Structures are given as C-alpha cells and as structure tokens.
Amino acid sequence: MTEYDVEETGSVAEPLNLVTRLARAGFDDYVVYERDGVWTFAGGALATVSLDAERVRISYGDEVTDRAWTGSPGEAMRSALAELPVGGWNAYGRVHFSFAGLVPGLGLRGAVPPPGEVVRVIVPRTEVRLDGQTVRIRGVDAGERARVREILDASIEADSPRAAEVDIRAGGESYRERVAQAVKEIRQGQYQKVILSRVVRIPFPADLVATYELGRRGNTPARSFLLRLNGAEAAGFSPEIVVSVDGSGRVTTQPLAGTRAFGRGSEADAAARAELESDPKEVFEHAVSVRTAQEEMRRVCVPESVRVGDFMGIKERGSVQHLASLVNGDLADGRSAWDALEAVFPAVTASGIPKRESLDAISRMDDPRGLYSGSVIALSQDGSLDAALVLRAVYQEGSQAWLRAGAGIVADSTPEREFEETCEKLGSVAPFVVRA
DSSP states (O other): OBOOEEEEEEOOSOHHHHHHHHHTSOOSSEEEEEETTEEEEEEEEEEEEEEOSSEEEEEETTEEEEEEOOSOHHHHHHHHHHTOOBTTOEEEEEEOGGGGGGSTTOOOTTOOOOOSOOEEEEEEEEEEEEOSSEEEEEESOHHHHHHHHHHHHOOOOOOOOOOOOOOTTTTHHHHHHHHHHHHHHHHTTSOSEEEEEEEEEESSOBOHHHHHHHHHHTOOOSEEEEEEETTEEEEEEESSEEEEEOTTOEEEEOOEEEEEEOOSOHHHHHHHHHHHHHOHHHHHHHHHHHHHHHHHHHTTBOGGGOEEEEEEEEEEETTEEEEEEEEEEEBOTTOOHHHHHHHHOSOGGGSEESHHHHHHHHHHHSOOOTTTTSEEEEEETTSOEEEEEOOSEEEEETTEEEEEEEEEEOTTOOHHHHHHHHHHHHTTTGGGOOBO
C-alpha cells in the first residue's frame, strides 16, 4: 500500500500565482482545481484510470489492467478506483459530454457509442493545497516534494500576461439558422428546451497557464480549473457545479439558467437584472430546469430530503449574470457519488428538457462537444465528489485552440437574442486569451 507523506507550512503568498508556477514546472499531466477559496494542484500521475465506451484501463506504476465493463460507467470507475493500493487517495480529471451516451437509460437515440476516451482521472504523485494562509504538500516522492517547495519558495518577478484579440462574432449566421430550427422543433412539441452551442476558433496557439491566471483575475466563478491530461489542455471559470457530494452523502446541484450581460456599469447592470428577473422566457427556462434537477435528484436521494434553496437568486459570473437556485438532498442507502453524477449528467442547463430528446437534437445540430459542457471533477477515497460544469473555458489540443458557448433555446427564443447571449458568455473568456 502506497502512503503519502504530508508537510504543511504557513504562506501568505497568492495561491493563484503559486499554482500557475507549479503548472509550468514540467509535470506531464496536472490538474488545478479551485473550490471555495482553496486551490489544489495535482501533479504527475501515480495512477491513472480512464474509460471509453467499452473498456476501463487502470495504470499504476508498471502495472496496467485493461478490461471490459458493462452496466454503469460510474460504477466501473468507482470499482476501478477502489482497487488502487493507495492510502487516502484523491483523484482529479475530466468527464466528456459524451459520458451521457453511456449512462443506462439516457443514451442518444440510435447513436453509436461515443468514440475515444470519455473519462480520465489521475491520482497525483504530488498534491499541493493552498488557501492563502497555509500550503499543504502531499507526495510519494521526496525529491519531487523538495522541487515543489523550491518552486513555491522562489522569489519570482513575473510580467503580467497580455491578452490577444479573438473575434467572438464569427460564424453567427450558421448559429442563428440552428436556433431557428430548434425553435421550430420545440413548437412542434418535440422537446421543451435545448442548449445549442457554437465554436470560435482561436487563430494562434494559446498559453493556457497565462490565460488562466489573467482570466481568473477577471472572473468570479463557482469553480475554476486548469489542466493538461494526455496532451489535451483546458482552462476555465465554471459558473456552476454539476453536482457536489460530501463525505456524509449530502448532494447539491446548482442550476443556472436565464442570462443577461454584467459588468457594463451599475445602472446598466441593475436594468439588466430587473429585465432578467421579469422576462417570462428566462423565468420559464429557469423554473423548468429546477424542476428537472429535483426529479433527477430524487432518483438517487431519499425523496423527501430533496429541497430547493435560494430559488431564482442572482449569481454574477464574469461578463454575465444568471438566475440561480440550489437543489439539495441526501444520498439513499446503497448509492454512491458516481450514481449522483450519472443522475444529473449532463447538467440540465447544458443539455435541455427532456434530456433524451434534447440530447438527440444536440447530436443532430451541434458539433461533437468533447469536454465542453462535461465536467472537471475532484473526488476522494471517502466517497466525496465535486464536479464543475465545463463552460466559460478555452480548449487546446495539438495546434488547435478554441472557445465555445451556448444558449438555452425555448419556444419564445429568437435567433438574434440567443446569438447575443453566446457573445455575452464568450466575453468571460475571450478578453483573457494569451498568445503562446
């Protein structure tokens, strides 16, 4: 059984600056995850668990186990992680949107299994947690821990990164046409709501570490993340969680639906908020999302424990403001955090209502999503799991970098307004993209 050595010191250095230093330290794989004022850097893979449509693969040291799985993808992941001979492990990784196609009872109509890897998590060799007062380092390699301490203790004067221009309005006509088609299908009764998205290509390679640092200073996310896993990179400022499950089995999801611009001055922001709170289209979109979240939570929670809190409050997220609610419940006996993730995945605010029909529409009208509207996750051996919804992010793989944003389409939607909503959301990320 591998055990971590732990050391803790005081530090008043800015956590954001420190985690970006670590991200540049040469780890092949890493995940930065921010939650409630605490930043975690997970560097290097002590173990890796990945899953595709047919097989789950476990890598630990020189040992590799590759086997078929059946039934629930979440249970396949839970079982694989439980086999790891690592005491007190935490794991970090990504879940692609196509995970939905593997969940029993929620597959896309007539779809073939999603190609490629759908889930990848690492149990890190070295894990650093920073909250602005203390630094806690857990690791299995003394030399690597020493190198991390040197990086954290170094006095480095870094230039502030400078953003390059990205045109977020390109490709609008195609998006408007897809919105019009979705409105037609909704009015025909095929589904109630669907989220359609559009991709904005970045015409240069991006420095995602610098982009994350600059963008985090300009955003107020529920979670933030920066990762490089198996060569693919992403940095984002998540406006909401898909689900969070603590060690006692308390489950929380946070639907955000209904959007207006923010950050245009106090008078303009107040007017936009009043419009948001009174717009029948936005209120309907939010209410049906909350209803769906309640129904999904009751599948895995004690039914009478499911409650809505802070109904239709306002959350300010970078360049936009949203209607927001919390839905809480207690996991039923025999259920795991992975069951909770399956129950609410993909987030209703990134897919649609009903989910099966909206996922079918997305498969017809959207480009393959990859990590967009999936999750970056942090989970622990104690059964807890925290899943950030991957929105307001920049993605990079090989020589290609891109942004992506969507809007919720309902019967009263207009193509022009939904296009403008995507631009408002892209405004949380595009102004911070740094050229490599």
